[in-house]
Structures are given as structure tokens and as C-alpha cells.
Amino acid sequence: MKHLCTMGVTALLSCILCLSGCSLSDNRPPSKLIKNEAKIKSIIKKMTLEEKIAMIHGKHMFTSAGVERLGIADIIYADGPFGIREEMEPHSWHSLGLSNDSSTFFPTGSALAATWSKDLAYTYGKSLAQEARLRGKDMILGPAINIQRLPTGGRTYEYLSEDPFLNAQLSVGYTQGVQDNGVAVCLKHYALNNQENNRGRVNVIVNSRTMREIYLLPFEAAVKEADAYGVMAAYNKVAGDWCSENDLLLNQILRNEWKFKGMVISDWGGVHHTVNAALHGLDVEMPNSRFFGQALLDSIQAGTVPVSVIDEKVRNILRVRFAIEPIPAEEANKTMTAQPEQLRVAYDVAAKSIVLLKNKESFLPLNLNQYKKIAVIGENAIHKQANGGYGAGVKALYEVTPLEGLQAKIGDQAEIAFSQGYRGFTGQERISHISPYSEADPKLLQEAVKTAKNADIVLFIAGNNREVETEGSDRTQMTLPSGQDEVIKAIAAVNPNIVTIVVAGAPVDLSVVEAYSSSIVISWFNGTEGGNALADVLLGNISPSGKLPFTFPVKLEDSPAYALNNYPQTTTETGGDKNVAVYSEELLVGYRWFDTKGIAPRYSFGHGLSYTTFEYTNLQTKKEQYGSNESIDVTFELKNTGEREADEVVQLYVHRLDATIEWPFKELKAFERVSLKGGESQTLTLTIPVSKLRYWNEDNHKWILEHSEIELMLGSSSSDIHLTKKVKI
Numbered sequence: 001m002k003h004l005c006t007m008g009v010t011a012l013l014s015c016i017l018c019l020s021g022c023s024l025s026d027n028r029p030p031s032k033l034i035k036n037e038a039k040i041k042s043i044i045k046k047m048t049l050e051e052k053i054a055m056i057h058g059k060h061m062f063t064s065a066g067v068e069r070l071g072i073a074d075i076i077y078a079d080g081p082f083g084i085r086e087e088m089e090p091h092s093w094h095s096l097g098l099s100n101d102s103s104t105f106f107p108t109g110s111a112l113a114a115t116w117s118k119d120l121a122y123t124y125g126k127s128l129a130q131e132a133r134l135r136g137k138d139m140i141l142g143p144a145i146n147i148q149r150l151p152t153g154g155r156t157y158e159y160l161s162e163d164p165f166l167n168a169q170l171s172v173g174y175t176q177g178v179q180d181n182g183v184a185v186c187l188k189h190y191a192l193n194n195q196e197n198n199r200g201r202v203n204v205i206v207n208s209r210t211m212r213e214i215y216l217l218p219f220e221a222a223v224k225e226a227d228a229y230g231v232m233a234a235y236n237k238v239a240g241d242w243c244s245e246n247d248l249l250l251n252q253i254l255r256n257e258w259k260f261k262g263m264v265i266s267d268w269g270g271v272h273h274t275v276n277a278a279l280h281g282l283d284v285e286m287p288n289s290r291f292f293g294q295a296l297l298d299s300i301q302a303g304t305v306p307v308s309v310i311d312e313k314v315r316n317i318l319r320v321r322f323a324i325e326p327i328p329a330e331e332a333n334k335t336m337t338a339q340p341e342q343l344r345v346a347y348d349v350a351a352k353s354i355v356l357l358k359n360k361e362s363f364l365p366l367n368l369n370q371y372k373k374i375a376v377i378g379e380n381a382i383h384k385q386a387n388g389g390y391g392a393g394v395k396a397l398y399e400v401t402p403l404e405g406l407q408a409k410i411g412d413q414a415e416i417a418f419s420q421g422y423r424g425f426t427g428q429e430r431i432s433h434i435s436p437y438s439e440a441d442p443k444l445l446q447e448a449v450k451t452a453k454n455a456d457i458v459l460f461i462a463g464n465n466r467e468v469e470t471e472g473s474d475r476t477q478m479t480l481p482s483g484q485d486e487v488i489k490a491i492a493a494v495n496p497n498i499v500t501i502v503v504a505g506a507p508v509d510l511s512v513v514e515a516y517s518s519s520i521v522i523s524w525f526n527g528t529e530g531g532n533a534l535a536d537v538l539l540g541n542i543s544p545s546g547k548l549p550f551t552f553p554v555k556l557e558d559s560p561a562y563a564l565n566n567y568p569q570t571t572t573e574t575g576g577d578k579n580v581a582v583y584s585e586e587l588l589v590g591y592r593w594f595d596t597k598g599i600a601p602r603y604s605f606g607h608g609l610s611y612t613t614f615e616y617t618n619l620q621t622k623k624e625q626y627g628s629n630e631s632i633d634v635t636f637e638l639k640n641t642g643e644r645e646a647d648e649v650v651q652l653y654v655h656r657l658d659a660t661i662e663w664p665f666k667e668l669k670a671f672e673r674v675s676l677k678g679g680e681s682q683t684l685t686l687t688i689p690v691s692k693l694r695y696w697n698e699d700n701h702k703w704i705l706e707h708s709e710i711e712l713m714l715g716s717s718s719s720d721i722h723l724t725k726k727v728k729i
């Protein structure tokens with residue numbers, strides 16, 4: 001693979017520069033939040049200092065106070081991002097045990113991202129908002145949009161993608177879907193919360209170009225393009241300061257540059273100082289008043305925090321309060337949270353998220369005339385994934401497991417025999433720090449072999465569960481847990497017809513599975529309807545159309561932060577300081593690294609097969625050269641050359657040809673999900689605004705366009721490019 005550029009070159013020698021302010025269009029309509037400024041001003045005048053202070057910290061675990069005397073309702077938060085969390089006791093993490101707060105468990109972040117559909121992200125957000133309204137909530141604590149920097153990152157399953165553009169598109173869709181339906185979002189975790197180990201102390205060292213182009217871009221897009229009303233400050237530090245007291249992130253970038261008008265809340269327990277947090281942009285301390293209660297009153301009285309700063313915070317909160325219609329307590333929780341419409345959306349997202357990684361000799365879809373005895377092997381076939389691990393889960397109205405989905409859809413067309421195969425990793429083991437990477441359980445392994453021997457085909461349901469992938473800690477390896485590799489080897493010795501289904505939210509090591517499986521499918525932590533969607537894909541009722549939102553490396557050491565010893569932080573160039581995370585891979589995150597360095601991944605970003613085939617022809621642009629305010633329309637024909645109706649996700653990457661500054665080998669700049677009937681073709685246009693091709697210039701602190709020749713690369717994945725064309729910008 002071609003190495004376009006080497007890191008470290010900053011000279012801008014011969015290029016002509018085009019200076020401008022922001023990466024995203026600033027011709028945006030004014031924020032809906034600033035409609036009530038006069039009213040807010042007069043309310044602030046009427047408020048006592050104590051009332052103001054009461055408003056800017058947690059009142060209950062998921063509530064911050066309004067002012068009853070002035071008819072201003074509390075703000076009620078719904079923990080997200082993939083379902084409305086059940087009702088909790090006011091001051092603990094215990095469930096209230098209500099009977100009608102069961103909600104839809106939506107596919108988690110990486111599954112949503114695998115749909116590559118802004119429309120589905122919108123519908124997902126809309127559905128969450130509808131459920132939140134039934135529960136009287138004002139703000140959803142989501143979307144969670146940090147970049148998946150590490151394959152092992154504990155919250156990879158909650159986050160969307162390793163690519164900032166895909167991430168940004170989905171974040172905008174999700175945000176608009178939520179906010180168009182009467183609820184505020186809270187973008188989290190701002191910013192650079194890319195690892196869970198030591199997240200409360202780790203200090204991220206990243207250059208500003210990388211920060212802007214990779215890590216902040218999804219936040220910037222959701223603020224500017226979708227008018228996000230809320231932002232949650234992350235637990236970690238960036239450039240030496242905790243995110244909850246980070247003047248650069250909160251005041252300079254979010255407020256001053258991006259013109260964010262909403263409210264910034266802390267992550268739960270993520271505040272460290274009163275004065276710094278107060279002066280540097282935090283509006284609400286959650287979930288209690290340790291720093292923004294009496295301590296803040298004392299600081300005001302001592303003159304270290306001016307009242308005007310408190311008034312700003314109150315104003316930010318009131319803007320959101322007036323943009324969101326409060327729901328009286330007596331009207332909330334009247335009906336069951338999960339409703340058929342939202343359950344259907346959970347199915348749609350799951351169905352379009354499933355990724356077919358490999359399909360040797362069109363082994364899938366399953367031919368039930370040929371396979372009359374099906375062995376379903378693996379604990380994940382019966383494991384529910386709505387809860388588990390540390391952090392927000394969902395009290396799901398129901399969750400269809402893979403086994404239940406297969407049983408329901410196969411009915412009496414074939415015989416299904418289930419065998420557990422391996423022991424699922426448990427919460428107790430996690431708490432006791434027992435490793436999930438144990439050997440196989442000999443008894444379960446033996447039973448699995450017996451079941452496999454008597455079957456025509458094996459569906460091996462492998463993967464992680466939510467005790468393995470969890471908030472609060474990263475995985476130590478990508479290996480499949482609980483001795484699953486041993487299990488598949490033993491099964492393969494007695495039955496070579498194996499389809500492996502990986503239930504996981506993050507990349508796993510597929511080297512063993514790959515050798516023994518005819519087909520491999522990724523079916524994610526896929527929500528309430530996950531088992532039904534999986535069965536429909538395996539049986540060919542629908543064609544798979546999900547695409548990987550992140551790279552599957554062959555081995556962990558191939559991935560950038562590991563390759564450069566930046567993670568785990570015990571062997572870094574900073575002398576083994578585990579409190580410092582150096583992002584020296586810079587822009588080369590995910591596929592940008594693999595492409596630029598010429599390292600072949602196991603499966604590339606954007607990869608996903610179908611039961612049909614697509615043909616890409618006739619790529620055209622109207623012009624050969626584009627100005628900085630123009631857009632490049634890339635037109636081409638897409639034909640479904642098979643017989644089945646199916647979706648394809650067309651992906652457009654940009655490769656810089658004669659650039660003088662450093663660039664990753666190629667970058668995703670446009671994509672679209674398209675549905676085509678068998679034999680159907682369509683003319684499609686993907687658009688890249690030239691302004692989105694700018695880079696962050698560290699010297700000028702500006703987005704700048706480097707005039708150069710670029711190659712437009714159109715394909716069905718980052719490694720499967722079908723058509724190219726060169727133009728100048």
C-alpha cells in the first residue's frame with residue numbers, strides 16, 4: 001500500500017492557503033435556545049442567590065432543580081444512550097422497581113453506526129425521545145460519541161465509530177431525532193474520553209490538529225448542524241485540566257468558537273474543584289452538590305467567583321428549560337415506556353446493522369432444505385445483553401435472544417439443538433477481577449462436541465457480553481473470552497459446517513474463528529429485537545447490509561495506540577506514567593493508520609458483504625477543478641446485479657495527491673445507504689463540500705484549505721474501491 005505521508009512534516013512550503021474560520025458551515029440558523037432571552041433575564045433578576053445555586057447542581061441522582069416559587073420545573077435526565085434507564089431512587093443507583101418503566105433496548109452505539117444511516121440515527125433518536133417523554137424526561141444522556149481509538153476501549157460498544165465523519169453524521173441524525181421530538185440531547189463525553197482504565201485521572205496529550213479533525217469533529221457537528229442543547233464534560237483531563245474545568249474545551253472552543261448556547265453538565269462525580277469548574281465553563285455539577293453547593297456560595301462570598309458567572313449558568317440552563325416542555329410528574333409513567341412503534345425501530349436498526357464478514361461459497365443464507373438438524377452452540381445464544389457490567393443498562397420490556405429468534409423463525413422447518421459450549425463471564429467474576437480469558441469448561445465443551453456431531457450445521461454464537469465490555473475498564477485483549485477458540489476448534493473436528501455469529505460491541509480477535517468458519521457474522525449487542533433480526537439475516541429473509549464502523553485488526557499490536565506503545569500507559573515514552581495518554585499516532589486513528597502504514601487488517605473499516613452483488617460504473621464529476629466555496633458532486637451508477645433486493649452502503653473517500661502537508665492515506669468524506677431491487681440500477685450523487693476538506697492549521701488556529709489534486713475513491717468499503725477520479729481543489 002502506498003505511504004502518502006510521514007508524520008511530523010509541518011512546512012506549508014509551496015501550497016496556496018485559503019484561510020477561514022470553522023470546519024463546518026456557519027451559515028446556520030440561530031439556535032432555538034435563544035428565543036427567550038428577555039424572559040430569562042427578568043427571571044434571573046427575580047431569583048435569590050440560593051435559588052441560583054440550587055439550580056446548578058444535582059438535586060437527585062438524575063434531576064437538577066428548577067425554582068418552584070417561579071414556576072420553573074426541574075430538569076429531569078434520562079440515562080442513555082441506547083434506552084431510557086428505569087426509574088431510580090432519588091439518591092442511589094437502586095431501581096425503584098416500578099412496573100411500567102420497561103423500555104426498548106435499542107442496538108448499542110456500534111450497532112447503530114454499522115447501519116451507516118443518518119436516517120436510522122434520526123429515527124433512533126426520535127424513538128428514544130418518544131419513550132423519554134412517556135417517562136417525563138427532559139434530557140437524554142446521549143448520544144455517546146467519543147472516537148473509538150482503542151479496539152479494547154471499555155465503551156466501544158456505546159460509542160459509534162473510529163471515523164469522525166461517520167460519527168458526526170450519525171451524531172447529527174440522533175440529535176435532530178431527539179430534539180425534534182421534544183427532548184434535549186446531552187453529547188457525551190466531551191472530550192477525548194477514549195479509554196476507561198484510569199479515566200478519572202488520565203491526562204490526554206494530543207496536538208490541536210488531531211484534536212479538531214478527529215476527536216472534536218462529531219461534537220462540533222452536533223452543536224453546529226443539529227443545535228445540540230446539552231454537553232456532558234468527560235471524566236479525564238485534556239492538556240492538563242479536567243474536562244469539567246477545561247477553559248480551552250468549554251469556554252474557548254464550545255462557547256466562543258462553536259457558539260454553543262446550551263448547558264454543560266458534569267459526568268457523574270466528575271467535578272474536582274469549585275472555582276476552576278465555575279470559572280471555566282461547567283454549568284451543572286451532577287449528581288450532587290459537593291463543589292457547586294455551599295462551597296460555591298462560600299467562593300462567591302469570598303469574591304473568587306462573581307455572581308455574573310452564576311447568572312450565566314442559570315441562563316444556559318433556563319434556555320434549555322424553556323426549549324423543552326416540562327411534563328408534570330402526575331402525567332409521567334402512566335403507560336409502559338416501550339411501545340410497538342419504538343420496538344419496531346429497534347428491529348429495523350438491528351436488521352440493518354448486522355455485518356456479514358465472510359461467506360465462503362455463499363454458505364449463507366441457510367438452506368433449510370439442506371440442513372435439517374441445526375446445532376446452536378454458545379452461551380451468547382441465550383445471554384441477554386440489555387444489562388451487565390458497570391454503567392447504564394436498560395430494563396428492557398423484552399429481549400429476543402439469538403436462540404429465541406432462530407426458534408421462532410425456523411419453527412418446524414428444521415430441528416434445533418442447543419448447547420451452551422462455554423461459560424459466560426459473570427458480574428461476580430468481573431468484580432473479583434477474575435480474567436474472562438479462561439480455558440474452556442471441559443464438560444460444556446464435551447456436550448458441545450456431541451451436539452455438533454449430531455447436526456448438519458453449527459451456528460456458533462460467540463463473542464463478548466456486557467461484563468466483558470464494560471464502562472469503567474478496558475479489555476486487556478481482543479481474544480474471545482471463556483475459551484471460545486478451544487470450543488470452535490473442538491466443534492470443527494466433528495463438523496466442518498460452521499457459521500460463527502459474533503455478539504460483541506467491539507473488535508475481537510478472529511484468527512481462530514476465521515480458520516474454522518465458512519461464514520462469519522457480526523450481530524452486535526443488538527437490542528430488544530436482536531435475535532429476530534439475526535434469524536432473518538441468517539435465513540435470508542433479508543440481505544445483510546451492515547458495514548463495519550471500525551477496523552478489525554489481525555492482532556492488537558497492529559493497532560496504532562498499541563503499536564506506538566501509547567496504550568496501555570505503562571511503557572510510554574513519558575516514563576511509564578499511567579496518568580498520561582500520549583496520542584502520538586496523531587491523525588492515524590483506525591483505518592487511517594492501517595492504510596497509511598500499509599498494515600493489512602483482518603477486516604477493514606466499511607467492510608460488509610451482501611447476499612447480492614453490486615456493480616459500480618460511470619463515475620463523473622461536472623468539473624475538474626473546484627473552488628473553496630463549491631461542492632464536488634460525484635455521480636455514478638449503482639446496479640444490483642443479483643436477484644435479491646438489498647441495501648448497499650456506498651462510500652466515498654478522498655486521497656490527497658500532491659499535498660505538502662501530511663495527510664492520512666485516505667479519509668471518508670461521504671456515504672449513503674441505498675436500497676435496490678434485484679437487477680435494479682440507480683444514478684446516485686454523493687456530495688463533498690470543499691470546505692470539509694480543510695485541515696486545522698496549528699499555527700494560525702484556523703481551518704485552511706490546501707489547494708491540491710485529490711483522488712476521489714468510491715467503493716463498498718475502505719479496502720474495496722471500485723472507481724476513482726482525480727480533481728483539483
Ligand code: BGC
Nearest residue numbers: 079080141188267268391392
Ligand atoms: C457515565 C455517563 C452516564 C452517567 C450517569 C457515568 O458514569 O460516564 O455516561 O450518563 O454515569 O449514569
